[in-house]
Amino acid sequence: MTFDASIGSAAQRVFVSIDTPEIEAARGLAERLAGIVGGVKLGLEFFVGQGPAGIRAVMGGMAAEVRPPLFLDLKLHDIPNTVAAAVRAMLPLQPAFLTIHTSGGPAMMRAAVEAASMTDLPRPRLLGVTVLTSLDDDDLVSVGQGVSVLDQARRLAELAQSCGLDGIICSPAEVAALRADRGPDFVLMVPGIRPTGAPVGDQKRVMTPRDAVDQGADFLVIGRPITQAADPAAAARAIVKELL
Numbered sequence: 662m663t664f665d666a667s668i669g670s671a672a673q674r675v676f677v678s679i680d681t682p683e684i685e686a687a688r689g690l691a692e693r694l695a696g697i698v699g700g701v702k703l704g705l706e707f708f709v710g711q712g713p714a715g716i717r718a719v720m721g722g723m724a725a726e727v728r729p730p731l732f733l734d735l736k737l738h739d740i741p742n743t744v745a746a747a748v749r750a751m752l753p754l755q756p757a758f759l760t761i762h763t764s765g766g767p768a769m770m771r772a773a774v775e776a777a778s779m780t781d782l783p784r785p786r787l788l789g790v791t792v793l794t795s796l797d798d799d800d801l802v803s804v805g806q807g808v809s810v811l812d813q814a815r816r817l818a819e820l821a822q823s824c825g826l827d828g829i830i831c832s833p834a835e836v837a838a839l840r841a842d843r844g845p846d847f848v849l850m851v852p853g854i855r856p857t858g859a860p861v862g863d864q865k866r867v868m869t870p871r872d873a874v875d876q877g878a879d880f881l882v883i884g885r886p887i888t889q890a891a892d893p894a895a896a897a898r899a900i901v902k903e904l905l
């Protein structure tokens with residue numbers, strides 16, 4: 662199934678981030694949330710624990726008619742040849758979205774774009790991580806990047822677009838500026854989402870779901886506020902309602 666990234670409903674905007682190394686826990690959450698949110702994000706924690714077979718077990722356990730789009734968030738960052746090979750290896754899982762780190766540079770990004778296109782399978786949308794939502798200006802200084810988060814995100818977003826990526830991962834704090842810079846068709850997938858009163862945890866640049874969409878986010882990545890709730894389905898419904 663090719664994922665249509667045009668936004669048809671509030672629910673379609675929400676990708677629930679299922680961060681667990683356990684198949685049964687992931688499958689249970691995916692099945693409970695399938696008809697409520699627009700997609701499922703599986704990332705490093707699950708992939709390291711369960712690998713491609715685990716992804717198939719979670720996604721393949723749902724009937725095709727109700728199976729939500731898969732966002733495979735592995736944030737690839739390596740030399741171009743290695744990243745291209747990893748992208749090719751992921752294609753049989755038929756993700757709607759894949760992530761790579763924009764800081765891997767232009768050759769790496771172009772190699773990933775080329776690899777994603779060399780298949781008869783539906784082409785996943787490639788998104789570039791700009792500046793992780795767990796970082797702030799001081800963190801960039803500490804790793805030797807003497808620029809603000811906003812300037813760095815703008816620079817990396819421009820580079821990502823020029824290399825042919827379909828969009829980026831950015832925090833809600835930069836989303837308005839990046840929407841203005843990159844235009845309406847560049848996908849802005851936004852983690853760092855916290856409903857009012859939800860614990861922020863390790864995230865440093867956060868916003869409510871409603872505000873993030875109003876600022877220009879296409880999609881929201883939401884993990885703990887849904888998955889750690891006493892009733893994940895009710896938490897997801899409340900978030901979607903806020904977006905109506």
Ligand SMILES: O=c1ccn([C@@H]2O[C@H](COP(=O)(O)O)[C@@H](O)[C@H]2O)c(=O)[nH]1
Pocket residue numbers: 678680704790792793794795830831852853854862864882883884885886
């Ligand atoms: O900059 C980034 C890139 C990716 N993420 C991922 O999104 C979710 C967020 O989970 P919460 O529980 O809602 O904080 C998580 O899987 C991260 O790996 C991000 O947070 N920031």
